[in-house]
Amino acid sequence: xxxxxxxxxxxxxxxxxxxxxxxxxxxxxxxxxxxxxxxxxxxxxxxxxxxxxxxxxxxxxxxxxxxxxxxxxxxxxxxxxxxxxxxxxxxxxxxxxxxxxxxxxxxxxxxxxxxxxxxxxxxxxxxxxxxxxxxxxxxxxxxxxxxxxxxxxxxxxxxxxxxxxxxxxxxxxxxxxxxxxxxxxxxxxxxxxxxxxxxxxxxxxxxxx
Numbered sequence: 318x319x320x321x322x323x324x325x326x327x328x329x330x331x332x333x334x335x336x337x338x339x340x341x342x343x344x345x346x347x348x349x350x351x352x353x354x355x356x357x358x359x360x361x362x363x364x365x366x367x368x369x370x371x372x373x374x375x376x377x378x379x380x381x382x383x384x385x386x387x388x389x390x391x392x393x394x395x396x397x398x399x400x401x402x403x404x405x406x407x408x409x410x411x412x413x414x415x416x417x418x419x420x421x422x423x424x425x426x427x428x429x430x431x432x433x434x435x436x437x438x439x440x441x442x443x444x445x446x447x448x449x450x451x452x453x454x455x456x457x458x459x460x461x462x463x464x465x466x467x468x469x470x471x472x473x474x475x476x477x478x479x480x481x482x483x484x485x486x487x488x489x490x491x492x493x494x495x496x497x498x499x500x501x502x503x504x505x506x507x508x509x510x511x512x513x514x515x516x517x518x519x520x521x522x523x524x525x526x
Contacts, residue, residue, distance in 0.1 A: 323346040323348075340363050340364045340366070341366050342364045342366060342367060343366055343367060343368045343369065343398075344367070344368060344369040344370075345361075345364060345367055345369070345370050345371070346370075346371040346372075347371070347372050347373065348373045349373060349374070349375070350372060350373060350374040351374070351377065352374075353378075353380060354380045354381045354382045354387075357372075357382065358391055358395075361391075361395060361396060362395050364396070365395065365396065365397070365398065366398055367396050367398060367399055368398055368399060368400050368401065369399075369400070369401045369402075370396070370399060370401070370402050370403070370404075371402075371403040371404070371457075372402075372403075372404045372405075372406075373404070373405050373457075373459065374405070374406050374407075375405070375406075375407045375459065376407055376408065376409055376449070377406065377407070377408055378408065379408045379410070382406055383406060383408070383422050383452055384425055385424075385425030385426035385427075385428065385431060385439070386425045386428070387425075389428060389430045389431070393430075402435070402437050402454070403454045403456055403457050404452075404453060404454055404457065405451070405452075405453040405454075405457045405459045406451070406452045406453070407449055407450060407451045407452070407459075408449070408450055409447075409448055409449050409450075410448060410450060411448055415443040415450070415468070418443070418450060419441045419442075419443060419450070419468075419469075419470045420470065422441050422450070422452060423439060423441040423452075423470050423472050426439040426441075426452075426472050427439075427472045427475070431472065432472065432473065437454060438454065438455045438471070438472055438473040439452065439453070439454060439455075439472040440452075440453055440454075440455055440469050440470070440471050440472065441469065441470050441472075442467045442468060442469035442470070442480070443467065443468050443469075444465055444466075444467050445465075445466045445467070445468065446465070446466070447465075451467070455471075455473070465481040466479060466480075466481045467479070467480045467481050468480075
């Protein structure tokens, strides 16, 4: 009987090795997972006794792994013993309205199941300059914040914030420049940016429209 299992570079070949009988595994960590969501569900369905799950999947295709409603139903039906779930998922998109994507993705992780029953708090962020969207629990951060600026929304309190610093960062002045070229900024987006700036000394926006 295996109590804890850690897997790196998880692919379909690895998943195909899963047994046909339910496992007594209670702790599972999967790093660098490239499986589509349906294969992840197939594998996890074999681990009904799972108490702890950590899942890392970076720069993947956008699918239902980013859907909190889907996760909620799957966990209720297949992983009823799961008490701790840590995750980091990311995808790349050239969409202009990043704020709309953040709000849409995070909304599915703001149900009573996530916020009250399980208290698994999620953050959805956008990395400027790299067009990367990140979705992760509050205890996980896979991105090196050096030379990066991220705009994040927190599911727990529905607030926004800037994270990270540019390469020429002055700790006394704070963040002083942010290029928003090619990003659509409407009334709602402007309000969210203003809220995030309450904790950042940002005073210059490039190509703001």
